[in-house]
Amino acid sequence: MAKGTHKRWHDSVVTVSFLALGLAVVTAVVVAFVNPWPSALLIRSLFEKGARDTVAEMEPYVPKSGVDAHRDIEYGDAGADTSLDVFSPTGAGKPLTTVVWIHGGAWISGDKRDVDPYLQIIASHGYTAVALNYTISPEATYPTALTQLNDALGFLVEHADDYDIDPNSIVIAGDSAGSQYTSQLAALVTSPDYAKRMGIEPSLTKDQLAAVILNCGIYDVRGIPNAPGIGGWGFRIALWSYLGTKNWSETPGGQDMSTIEYVTKDFPTTWISGGNDDPLTASQSKPLAAKLKSLGVDVTTVFYPADESPGLPHEYQFHLKFAKARSALDSTIAFLDTVRAR
Numbered sequence: 492m493a494k495g496t497h498k499r500w501h502d503s504v505v506t507v508s509f510l511a512l513g514l515a516v517v518t519a520v521v522v523a524f525v526n527p528w529p530s531a532l533l534i535r536s537l538f539e540k541g542a543r544d545t546v547a548e549m550e551p552y553v554p555k556s557g558v559d560a561h562r563d564i565e566y567g568d569a570g571a572d573t574s575l576d577v578f579s580p581t582g583a584g585k586p587l588t589t590v591v592w593i594h595g596g597a598w599i600s601g602d603k604r605d606v607d608p609y610l611q612i613i614a615s616h617g618y619t620a621v622a623l624n625y626t627i628s629p630e631a632t633y634p635t636a637l638t639q640l641n642d643a644l645g646f647l648v649e650h651a652d653d654y655d656i657d658p659n660s661i662v663i664a665g666d667s668a669g670s671q672y673t674s675q676l677a678a679l680v681t682s683p684d685y686a687k688r689m690g691i692e693p694s695l696t697k698d699q700l701a702a703v704i705l706n707c708g709i710y711d712v713r714g715i716p717n718a719p720g721i722g723g724w725g726f727r728i729a730l731w732s733y734l735g736t737k738n739w740s741e742t743p744g745g746q747d748m749s750t751i752e753y754v755t756k757d758f759p760t761t762w763i764s765g766g767n768d769d770p771l772t773a774s775q776s777k778p779l780a781a782k783l784k785s786l787g788v789d790v791t792t793v794f795y796p797a798d799e800s801p802g803l804p805h806e807y808q809f810h811l812k813f814a815k816a817r818s819a820l821d822s823t824i825a826f827l828d829t830v831r832a833r
Contacts, residue, residue, distance in 0.1 A: 527732040528629050534725055535600040535627075542596070542605040545809045549608035552811045554615040557581050561654060566646035572626040573639055575647075576603055578614035579655040586657035588701065588831040589619040591647065593640060595667025595707075595806065597725070598733035599628050606666070609809060609820075616824050618831075619655045621647060625672075632735035633744040638691060640672055641679070645694030661695060662702045662830060666806055667771075668729075670708025674750040674779070677703045681757040689747055697757060702830045704823060705763040706808050707771055710779040711751045716740045722770065751779050756786045762826040764793035764819055766803025793822050 559581050567573025579587060590613055594601040603622035610620035623643050625636040644661070651658040665673035678685045680693045680700045715726045730739045739745045747753075763780050765772030772794065783790045795803055795815065804810075808819045 527728050527737075530728045531599045531629050531732040534597065534728060538596055538600040542601065545806070546605060546608055549612075549809060549811055553608045553611045558611050558614045559583075560611070566623075566643045567639055569626060569639070572624055573643070574603070574624050575643060576607060576610075576622045577619065577654045577656075578607075578610050578621075579619040580614060580617055583619070583655040585655065586651065586660075587617065587619040587655050588660040588662065588827065589621060589647070589656045590662045590664050590704070590827065591621045591623065591644065593623055593625070593663070593665035593669035593672045595665065595669040596627065597729040598636070598668045598671075599729050601627065601668075606809075612820065613824070613827070616827070618827060619657075621654075621656075628729075628733040628735075633733055634689070634691070637672065637675060637689075640676060641691055641694050644676070648694065648699070659699050660701045660831065661699050662704060662827065663700065664704035664706075665708065666706040666808070667708060670705040671710065671748060671750070673703055673705060674708065674710050674754070675748065677759055678750050678753045678755075681759065682753060682755050685753045688753075700759050701833070702760045702762070702826070703758075704826070705761060705776070705779070707765045707769055707805050708763075708775060708779075709748075709771060710775050711749045712740070712745060713749055714774065751782055754779075754783060754786065754788075756788065758783060758786065758788045760789040760791075760830065762791045762793070762823060764808065764822075766805065766807035766815075767795040767797055767799040768802030769805040769807065771805060791822070791826050793819050 557580060558578050561577040563574050564577065565574050592606050592610055594603055594606050603624045606622050610622050614620040623640060625639045627636070647656055648658040663673045663676055677700060679689060679691060680695050681697050686693055712730065715723065715730065718726060731737050734742055734744045736742060761783055763776055765776035777794065780790055780792050801813065803813065803815055807813060808816050810816050811820070
């Protein structure tokens with residue numbers, strides 16, 4: 492090939508390559524603008540890496556013996572998405588106050604195995620502990636996961652005798668988005684008006700729901716459309732994915748999620764916490780705690796001064812290398828002990 496011809500061929504290839512790259516970038520931007528999937532899956536991959544690291548952090552604190560596990564029990568017909576793990580003290584053989592934990596992950600990531608170590612620790616203190624899976628988005632949109640979780644509670648009551656579950660002493664717990672689900676399920680159980688609004692028949696009665704545990708949750712999404720920074724963008728993508736529309740804040744589901752508006756005096760006794768370096772603490776956890784207290788609900792709060800050092804991040808309770816995370820776990824167990832004693 493002549494030298495000039497070769498140069499023109501090379502320049503053409505380079506030009507085409509750059510055009511293809513530019514087209515790919517533009518396409519990605521356009522797709523992200525009209526569809527939440529690409530961004531949601533990117534966020535998911537980052538969260539999954541963080542979850543794996545956190546599980547590894549918790550493992551040294553898990554009891555080496557004394558806890559029995561029943562894994563991958565299917566409570567629904569969606570395979571692994573509707574499965575659960577049950578942990579209880581070895582040889583319990585009797586109904587125990589049962590902690591049902593809903594994992595977090597911004598509604599678009601997470602798995603029951605992310606909280607298994609924490610629940611084994613709780614079970615070692617004399618409780619049955621259950622980790623729930625549910626279908627995350629974008630694979631499914633609201634209210635699929637909520638109805639699945641409600642069904643899971645019904646399954647646990649129906650099969651209480653099989654898994655050392657006290658169907659009259661159920662504690663629903665969660666972290667991050669799991670706390671949002673927890674607050675929504677608790678409002679569903681304790682407020683007939685809210686249940687009617689959502690069109691869901693609760694699987695538990697008010698008498699069966701003994702308490703809730705809320706870690707680093709979201710209880711008021713009304714400010715998220717205008718939230719600044721990368722965090723605000725991430726929440727908007729997650730909620731677009733979860734609620735199925737870019738204008739999610741205008742949907743009934745977007746309104747239902749702000750449970751701070753729907754809690755009543757019948758909301759169960761509550762343990763609630765958030766770290767001082769978690770922006771959700773000031774905007775979400777503390778306002779809900781104040782609202783519940785104003786209604787006369789029995790609330791145990793675990794919050795920290797702004798200058799707490801080291802700073803306690805979102806989901807700090809799982810980072811058991813922090814002394815405050817271990818003391819929060821102790822506080823959680825002490826709270827459960829008071830619930831069990833009733």
